[in-house]
Amino acid sequence: MVAKAGNRNAGMNFSGSMRSFWKKNGEDILLPLVGIVGFLVIWQFLSMVGLTKLPPPSSLLTDKNTRELLFYPFLDRGGLDKGLFWQTLESLKRVALGYSAAAIVGIGVGILVGTQPKVNKALDPLFQFLRMIAPLAWVPITLIALPNVQTAAIFVIFITAVWPILINTTVGVQQIPQDYKNVARVLQISPRKYFFKILIPSALPYIFTGLRIAIGLAWLAIIAAEIVMSGVVGIGFFIWSAYQNNYVSEVILAVIYIGAVGLLLDRLMAFLQRKILPPDMQG
Amino acid sequence: MQTINTTLTQSQKSRRYSGQAPFLTIENVSKIYPTPKGPYTVLENINLDVQEGEFICIIGHSGCGKTTLLNMISGFAKPSIGEVRLHGSPITKPGPDRMVVFQGYALLPWLTAFENIYLAVDSVYPNKSEAEKKQIVREHLTLVGLADAAHKKPPQLSGGMKQRVAIARALAIRPEVLILDEPFGALDAITKEELQEELLKIWNDHRCTVLMITHDIDEALFLADRLVMMTNGPAANIGEVLEIPFPRPRDRARIMEDPEFYNLRNYALDYLYNRFAHDDVG
Numbered sequence: 001m002v003a004k005a006g007n008r009n010a011g012m013n014f015s016g017s018m019r020s021f022w023k024k025n026g027e028d029i030l031l032p033l034v035g036i037v038g039f040l041v042i043w044q045f046l047s048m049v050g051l052t053k054l055p056p057p058s059s060l061l062t063d064k065n066t067r068e069l070l071f072y073p074f075l076d077r078g079g080l081d082k083g084l085f086w087q088t089l090e091s092l093k094r095v096a097l098g099y100s101a102a103a104i105v106g107i108g109v110g111i112l113v114g115t116q117p118k119v120n121k122a123l124d125p126l127f128q129f130l131r132m133i134a135p136l137a138w139v140p141i142t143l144i145a146l147p148n149v150q151t152a153a154i155f156v157i158f159i160t161a162v163w164p165i166l167i168n169t170t171v172g173v174q175q176i177p178q179d180y181k182n183v184a185r186v187l188q189i190s191p192r193k194y195f196f197k198i199l200i201p202s203a204l205p206y207i208f209t210g211l212r213i214a215i216g217l218a219w220l221a222i223i224a225a226e227i228v229m230s231g232v233v234g235i236g237f238f239i240w241s242a243y244q245n246n247y248v249s250e251v252i253l254a255v256i257y258i259g260a261v262g263l264l265l266d267r268l269m270a271f272l273q274r275k276i277l278p279p280d281m282q283g
Numbered sequence: 284m285q286t287i288n289t290t291l292t293q294s295q296k297s298r299r300y301s302g303q304a305p306f307l308t309i310e311n312v313s314k315i316y317p318t319p320k321g322p323y324t325v326l327e328n329i330n331l332d333v334q335e336g337e338f339i340c341i342i343g344h345s346g347c348g349k350t351t352l353l354n355m356i357s358g359f360a361k362p363s364i365g366e367v368r369l370h371g372s373p374i375t376k377p378g379p380d381r382m383v384v385f386q387g388y389a390l391l392p393w394l395t396a397f398e399n400i401y402l403a404v405d406s407v408y409p410n411k412s413e414a415e416k417k418q419i420v421r422e423h424l425t426l427v428g429l430a431d432a433a434h435k436k437p438p439q440l441s442g443g444m445k446q447r448v449a450i451a452r453a454l455a456i457r458p459e460v461l462i463l464d465e466p467f468g469a470l471d472a473i474t475k476e477e478l479q480e481e482l483l484k485i486w487n488d489h490r491c492t493v494l495m496i497t498h499d500i501d502e503a504l505f506l507a508d509r510l511v512m513m514t515n516g517p518a519a520n521i522g523e524v525l526e527i528p529f530p531r532p533r534d535r536a537r538i539m540e541d542p543e544f545y546n547l548r549n550y551a552l553d554y555l556y557n558r559f560a561h562d563d564v565g
Contacts, residue, residue, distance in 0.1 A: 179389035186357060186377040187406045187456070197402055201393040 059249040066249040080233055080241070084257055091222050091234040092261070094150075098157025099218045106162045106214070107207060110169025111199070120170065131163035135221035139228045149229045153222065160221035161214035165207070172206025173199060205277055212269040219262045235261075306335040306492060307356070307460065311365035314351050325351050327518040329365070331511065335459075336490045340503035343513030344555070349496045350386075350464055356494060357383050357462050369460070379407045382458035384466050388445045390437040390452075396424065396444075397433040400452045407456040423451040426485060443474035447481075454485060463495040467502065479505060480535070487532055500551045503527075504544060505535060512551065515559050522559060525551060 040057045047056035060066050068075070075083035113120045138159050142152040180202060184194050226236025235254055242250040312329040315322045325348040333339055341349050354360035355367050358377040367374045369381070377383075390399050400420045408416060424430050427447035437445055446466060453461055466482075467475040483506055486493055497503050503510045510525040525547060529538050538544050 177389075179385055179387055180391060182359065182377070182383070182385065183389050183391075185359070186381070186383050187379055187403050188377075189402070189406045193402070193406065197394070198391065201391070 053248075055249045055252070057252070060253055063247075063249040065247060066253055069250060069253055080231070080237075082233055084235070084238070084254065087233060087235045087238045087254075088257055088261055090232070091226065091236060094153050094226075094234065095157055095218050095222050095265075098154040098222075099161050099215060101154070101158045102161035102165055102214060102218070103211060105158075106165025106210065107169050110166045110207075110210075111173055111203075113166070114170040114173025114203070115199075127163065127166065130159075131167070133159075135160040135217075135224045136228070139225060143229070149232055153225045153229055153232065153234075156225040157218045157221050161218040164213040164217065165210040168206045168210030168213075169203060172203030175206065176202045208269075208273045208277060212266065212273065215265045215269050216262060219258075219265055223258060305332040305368075306337075306370065307333040308368045308371075309333075309352075309356070309365075310368070312352075312355060312362040312367060313364040314348065314355065314360065315363040324518040325516060327520055329521055331521060331524075333492060333494070335492055338486060338493045338506055338508045339495070339511060340507035340509075341494065341496050341511045341513065342498065342500065342503055342551070342555070343519065344515055344559070345498075347513045347516040347519040349513060353383075353462050353464060353494060353496060356460065357381050379403075379456050380458055381460040381462060382453040382456055384446075384449050384453045384461070384463045386464045386466075386468070388437070388449045390445055390448055392437045395434045395436050396429060396440065396448045396451075397421075399437070399448060400424065400455050403452045404455050419455055423455040424448075426454065427451045427481060441474075443470050443478060446470065446478060450478075450482065450485075454489065454491075457489075458491055460492045460494060463493065465496050465498065468498060475499075475502070476535070482506070483533065500548055500555075503551075504529075504547055505533060505538060510551065512554050512559075523554060 043054075044056040044058060046052050047054055047059075055063070060070055069084055073083040073085035076086060113123060135156055138156050139152070142155045142159075143149070146152045146155055176199060180198050183189075184198055189198070222234070223236040223239070226232060226234040227240045230237065230240070235257060239251050239254045239258075242248075242254065309329055309331040312326060313324060314326040315324045317323075329352060341352065343349050351360060355362050356374065358374050358381065361375070374381070390396075391402070394402065397420055400423060401416060404411075404416045404419050408419075411419075421430070421433070424433050427450055429444060429447050429451065432440060432444060437448070440448065450466070467478055470478065479502060493506075495506070504527055507527050510527060511521055512523045512525060514520045514522040527547065528543065529541065
């Protein structure tokens with residue numbers, strides 16, 4: 001009897017906590033769902049009545065090739081004929097390379113420029129000019145300047161992602177409070193200690209802001225770069241070749257992949273930022 | 284000629300401890316900043332000798348260059364004219380022998396109280412063993428009553444606790460001169476009195492030379508051997524130096540009962556609010 005009563009209590013607690021969870025988060029789950037479903041319904045309707053030539057969202061399932069791509073992302077038939085997982089992975093590898101280079105160069109040069117006002121004066125106009133150039137505009141230049149398409153693609157990522165990192169790092173270093181610098185001066189702290197104990201921690205929130213902006217840009221740039229650079233495995237070129245062959249529902253599927261990956265990358269950076277920065281320094 | 288004459292008499296006045304070589308000398312110091320409207324004189328012809336182990340408070344209205352004066356002793360600023368000497372050699376740059384307790388505490392928020400002090404100890408005594416350095420940090424945290432808060436970071440500490448950490452950091456490196464710029468200005472009255480007493484007790488035990496800016500006459504009378512009263516800026520000068528004769532160790536209650544306390548207090552108040560009344564002070 002006692003055990004039974006206990007069980008019933010537990011059951012009631014569970015449904016009770018479910019109810020309170022739903023009460024608290026119901027709107028946060030329900031409303032975005034309403035938005036997405038509504039969007040898909042309208043799209044489906046517009047396509048079915050023939051207002052747009054774009055295939056309806058249901059074509060992801062009704063179109064045979066697209067369905068195959070949707071259900072078998074790990075397929076590999078060699079050459080460029082790979083599942084979307086592999087295509088995305090190739091693009092991500094390029095982004096990782098270009099982005100890492102951008103992070104190293106951006107933070108390094110940012111610190112140099114931030115600590116040396118003369119270097120800053122010399123280079124700032126150049127940086128301000130170069131950062132205005134869109135990723136796509138770099139493509140022809142890099143294709144001419146660099147030996148192969150792979151390197152060119154990575155360079156386009158690099159040149160797109162480096163500016164926000166560099167500029168934010170510079171500002172972060174310039175914004176080190178005078179008080180901290182005075183402490184370092186009166187204690188005659190060694191340059192190495194100053195770098196690790198004062199400069200880097202002080203500039204870190206700015207550096208992270210730059211890194212987070214840059215990851216989004218890098219992902220945008222890889223798509224642009226691959227679309228133009230023909231003959232590589234990658235989600236960007238996949239879209240381009242699907243478009244050339246008029247497989248429009250495949251394009252739609254790839255676009256969903258791109259959006260999802262971009263979102264994940266941004267969340268990942270936000271997570272790292274929360275993990276690494278002390279809570280009171282997350283501006 | 285006239286300047287030299289006044290200098291001589293002032294120097295003679297402050298060399299009452301005859302026979303002893305002055306420990307810290309401020310001689311004919313002026314500080315002039317260039318501005319677009321022409322040179323702006325902050326301080327003009329300051330002369331002061333400080334003996335080793337003395338506790339000096341500096342008082343004056345805001346804008347009279349108190350901080351500038353201390354900056355020239357800590358080495359963050361250089362006099363435009365004249366010289367500041369410690370042990371007879373001119374001060375050219377900041378150094379740990381003249382440690383500063385900064386107005387805004389200047390603790391690094393990403394380091395714990397312990398690490399903040401350790402960074403200072405480690406920089407000043409690179410050759411000591413790690414165990415020794417840690418021991419010094421622990422001793423000084425205990426000295427200011429913060430042994431339990433060693434692993435808290437500054438954002439988790441109250442204003443009074445932050446100031447304690449800053450004082451512990453300053454004392455841990457055994458400076459010859461301790462420079463405090465309005466250290467208790469931002470604290471509530473009770474914390475302020477507590478910290479004044481702690482500072483005095485520590486100073487009694489360690490006897491470093493202290494130079495402290497304050498806005499609080501009672502604080503100055505409780506702490507200092509001499510109270511330096513500045514004239515108003517621009518071109519501020521030392522108006523008067525008040526001797527504070529209370530015997531040490533000092534007891535706040537006993538000082539408050541001493542009629543001499545009120546004489547000095549009224550004298551200083553009269554100086555600040557009548558003879559050198561500031562426009563913005565009611």
